[in-house]
Amino acid sequence: MNTISGLKELYKNPNSPASRKNKQKLGFGLLFIATVITIIPIVAIISFIFIKGISAISWDFLTTFPTNGMKEGGIYPAIVGTIYLTIGTAIFSVPLGIGAAIYLSEYAPDNRWTRAIRIAIINLAGIPSVVYGLFGLGMFVLFFKLGTSILAGALTLSIMTLPVIISTAEEALRAVPQSFRVISISVGATRWQTIRRIVLPQSLPGIMTGVILGLERAAGETAPILFTAAVFFLPRLPSSPLDPTMALPYHLFVISTQVPGMPVDIQYGTALVLIVFVLGMNLIATIIRSRARAHRQW
Amino acid sequence: MTNIKIHVEHLSLQYSDGKESLRDINLDIQANTITVLFGPAGGGKSSLLRVFNRLNDLADVKLLSGKVLLEDMDILNPKVDVIALRRRVGMVFARPIVLPMSIKANLTYSLELTGEKRVSVLKDAIERSLNQAALWDEVKDRLNEPAISLSGGQQQRLCLARSLVLKPEVILLDEPTSGLDPISTGKVEVTLQELKKIYTIVLVPHSIQQAARVADYAAFFLQGEVIEKGTGKELFINPKDKRTEDYIMGRFG
Numbered sequence: 001m002n003t004i005s006g007l008k009e010l011y012k013n014p015n016s017p018a019s020r021k022n023k024q025k026l027g028f029g030l031l032f033i034a035t036v037i038t039i040i041p042i043v044a045i046i047s048f049i050f051i052k053g054i055s056a057i058s059w060d061f062l063t064t065f066p067t068n069g070m071k072e073g074g075i076y077p078a079i080v081g082t083i084y085l086t087i088g089t090a091i092f093s094v095p096l097g098i099g100a101a102i103y104l105s106e107y108a109p110d111n112r113w114t115r116a117i118r119i120a121i122i123n124l125a126g127i128p129s130v131v132y133g134l135f136g137l138g139m140f141v142l143f144f145k146l147g148t149s150i151l152a153g154a155l156t157l158s159i160m161t162l163p164v165i166i167s168t169a170e171e172a173l174r175a176v177p178q179s180f181r182v183i184s185i186s187v188g189a190t191r192w193q194t195i196r197r198i199v200l201p202q203s204l205p206g207i208m209t210g211v212i213l214g215l216e217r218a219a220g221e222t223a224p225i226l227f228t229a230a231v232f233f234l235p236r237l238p239s240s241p242l243d244p245t246m247a248l249p250y251h252l253f254v255i256s257t258q259v260p261g262m263p264v265d266i267q268y269g270t271a272l273v274l275i276v277f278v279l280g281m282n283l284i285a286t287i288i289r290s291r292a293r294a295h296r297q298w
Numbered sequence: 299m300t301n302i303k304i305h306v307e308h309l310s311l312q313y314s315d316g317k318e319s320l321r322d323i324n325l326d327i328q329a330n331t332i333t334v335l336f337g338p339a340g341g342g343k344s345s346l347l348r349v350f351n352r353l354n355d356l357a358d359v360k361l362l363s364g365k366v367l368l369e370d371m372d373i374l375n376p377k378v379d380v381i382a383l384r385r386r387v388g389m390v391f392a393r394p395i396v397l398p399m400s401i402k403a404n405l406t407y408s409l410e411l412t413g414e415k416r417v418s419v420l421k422d423a424i425e426r427s428l429n430q431a432a433l434w435d436e437v438k439d440r441l442n443e444p445a446i447s448l449s450g451g452q453q454q455r456l457c458l459a460r461s462l463v464l465k466p467e468v469i470l471l472d473e474p475t476s477g478l479d480p481i482s483t484g485k486v487e488v489t490l491q492e493l494k495k496i497y498t499i500v501l502v503p504h505s506i507q508q509a510a511r512v513a514d515y516a517a518f519f520l521q522g523e524v525i526e527k528g529t530g531k532e533l534f535i536n537p538k539d540k541r542t543e544d545y546i547m548g549r550f551g
Contacts, residue, residue, distance in 0.1 A: 298398050
């Protein structure tokens, strides 16, 4: 039965066996098309940036300072700055986030208060990043007088990252079968020993995945560091956490919009470095997850 | 011989969700015997087991009254050291739940919790507990393999061994053979006959036939109450209560 006669049959006898088969074919076809459409932009963006930016990439580009009003030279300080900001964010958000997740999953009673906290955390994840930037400006830069600095930026990014880390870590902790906890308690372990020796090791891959995904978002964001940490240009690397820094996403914003006559390959080269940085973290998370799944004993 | 290991007096228990509860239970469990708690589902047998090592602390209990003594230890006293209690009263569950680690680590886990690091002590405990659970010959060459790689019957005997590592005084078994084939079940039952020389065993059997096979003493539970109790022979050959007889004869349940 060809397509046209199939459609005719579908119109005339919508419930005949042939029509039902055709409906199924049609349904799967549409779902397949939907999947392809979603993949096209991702592939397009990555290949577009790769093609246009690869010519700018060189060892010098990655290891030298920008020169001639950014129009020449490399992006070294922006790469280093983004690494500093990511590490700084990890220092604050990882222990806090995992701690909160452990409390919510293992200790918090299931009452209205706990549910309210959980909803608040989920909502926190929906706040636009520029709002975090403004909050960071008011809170860390001005009120705590940290100035425009790596520290202020890392703290702002931490607050933005926390909800991601808390919710994924809590999910990973909850995925550990309750029966393991009961067994551990029944042989005389305390709750904390049970968490330390059973629950945490078993959920660690899941927690790591959440941490990396959260940090990846922090590394790629512009708005939160716009007012708190990033500067246009620095002639040298930051020497303390209280120094301002250059950063990849902000640098990309600057050279794409603020510098007239900017060579296109440097713009795309910068975008390519940022994408590789973020996708690289993503890849690490994927590897951790699939390896853990292969070794999991439950 | 009257040597009472656990003494239960006017014990009542209710869960917050109104589920399975216990009403005014009075029961003595003799040392070095197998006491079988049997009856239809929802009768309170498992709840009583979970009172004995305070695993009920993990559940939402609305009401718990009465007295339970493990020799001179007042189990229900809120101030009792539950960790110490659980080391005196071991438990084996219906589903064999091995911890996600090696066979060896499953056994040494409870000892390491107290900071025991001496290799000789750990090694002795592994060999003794596996021997007592009739598993040593099958696993002695593969102690470092993941426990999950064992068969269901072996896993359940590993769980039994795990509860024996701490040399508890009482072992609670909640339908320990419900998922096992008859051969594995037989092995466990034979093992229990050996174990009762050293330990006191409280068993919720997975069938009435098993109850009759292994019981020194038995108590029939129905809807949270003990309907009848006595020696295994008395209950299974000559039950006094009509309801006990009906249940044993398979007229309900």
